Amino acid sequence: MKLPEKVIIKEVGPRDGLQNEPHQVSTENKAAWIDRLSESGLSYIEVTSFVHPKWIPQLADAAEVLSSIQRKPGITYAALVPNRHGLRRALDAGVDEVSVFMSASESHNKNNINKSIAETLPVLKEVVTEAKASGKTVRGYLSTVIACPYEGAISPEQVREISARLFDMGIDELSLGETIGVAVPPDVERLLEVLIPEFSNDRLAMHFHDTRGTALANISKSLEMGIHTFDSSLGGLGGCPYAKGASGNVATEDLLYMLQAMGIETGIQMERLLEAGELMESLLGRSLTSRQLELYRKAERG
């Protein structure tokens, strides 16, 4: 089984996780949590989103979060931006990298962004152009790359076409989101067989939700195909608020376990991650559900 020697884990919990949490976390506590994550060896943290607070009130304090955290050299602190207004707020707040987002399915895009795909593309093009002109790298998120909650299966060809539009705009990396957590390894293989030859494994990341327990199986298949960048969320926080039945992202610590057991380098220390997980549990007032946190709690109890 041929596997990459190194993998980059991009922690999206502070954005993709907290945007779905009914429980409000204060700016100070968010910053404390992000600072704890910064101590774990992660090299990339998506800290917030500059989407209008009307849509995501949980992240209304985006600029304050960015100014409150202790930035550690070598870590990219990124944020999601929906349009030029959001981009300017993110640039003013001194973000390292911005992410733009859309869906591969027309109806999920409409539900999530309130625009058709054709209407979304020029908006993203403006953002990417301006961000690049400001010297920032740009990440694209494409969701529903395997299936859409409204339309069912999405073809690799459809994903390929929209991915090409995004790369043509100048994005540096594309994160392929399996938004509703229905995929199994053969689906991942069919998709990546189309995308990798065209866009290269070095510019693609996979973003799996673990709704049906298949995320690690899908990541294992992605690794075999040469993908070496994965999004995940500490404690499995997160999910898409506009996709019925979508539950959390794959848990960073469970992904880390698998990578470590495969002998793949990540630079991340499990113990530090689990401490950050326990902090988040105390801030949210509930248990998170990763296997590693369960084992950690059992070990602590003796």
Next chain:
Amino acid sequence: MKLPEKVIIKEVGPRDGLQNEPHQVSTENKAAWIDRLSESGLSYIEVTSFVHPKWIPQLADAAEVLSSIQRKPGITYAALVPNRHGLRRALDAGVDEVSVFMSASESHNKNNINKSIAETLPVLKEVVTEAKASGKTVRGYLSTVIACPYEGAISPEQVREISARLFDMGIDELSLGETIGVAVPPDVERLLEVLIPEFSNDRLAMHFHDTRGTALANISKSLEMGIHTFDSSLGGLGGCPYAKGASGNVATEDLLYMLQAMGIETGIQMERLLEAGELMESLLGRSLTSRQLELYRKAERG
């Protein structure tokens, strides 16, 4: 990705699940649950164990369970036996198939069976010989095939040697148990690359525990290597009482989801399984933790 067209799921919950449950389930309730499982399309159910009740009091009613269930044609109702005495009780109770068991690691075998590997082999040989003479098929369970809780990694060569001894005795199928749930797909590949050429994929089954969330990833790799028989436990019940940190078997319904999404035939109906899962939850007075049961409960709540 080459996958088998059909897979046999062997449900081990009534034995491997219940033997680890602190909550006592009555014989009548066990039989009601097994009858519900029989309605799901499963073709194999391991219903109990004839290990001495001193060791596993939860299954002291083995013979009564077998006489209380409604046997459905086409289903194999199997039971675990530790020795000739257990075999005779199982034969008297009219079991369809018996399973014998041992470990690939010396210290786990000692802890689990209270005998060395060398002392265990002749005992199993007697059982297998007598069972075959009685016209029964015999399944072997070999545990700790990837790692042992006391010794760490177990080599494929060690597993190969003991497997050869078991097949030489006349067992019909060998179930390879990843007892402590630490394996990742490359471990599975290394093991099966040694075992399949020697014993054939048609005579090997995989038995994964999902302690670290990697069971479906390991099953996906096993499928690619040609394995088409898997053990699982409804609701993820079970675990090994003598292996520290070992938690439940992979959940039958989560395995079924993955197989169905891969287009693999199993003959099992998800809805019937989930109903059996809800029955078990009410009998145990606690929630089971599979993804499919969680989604089912969410859907029922609307």
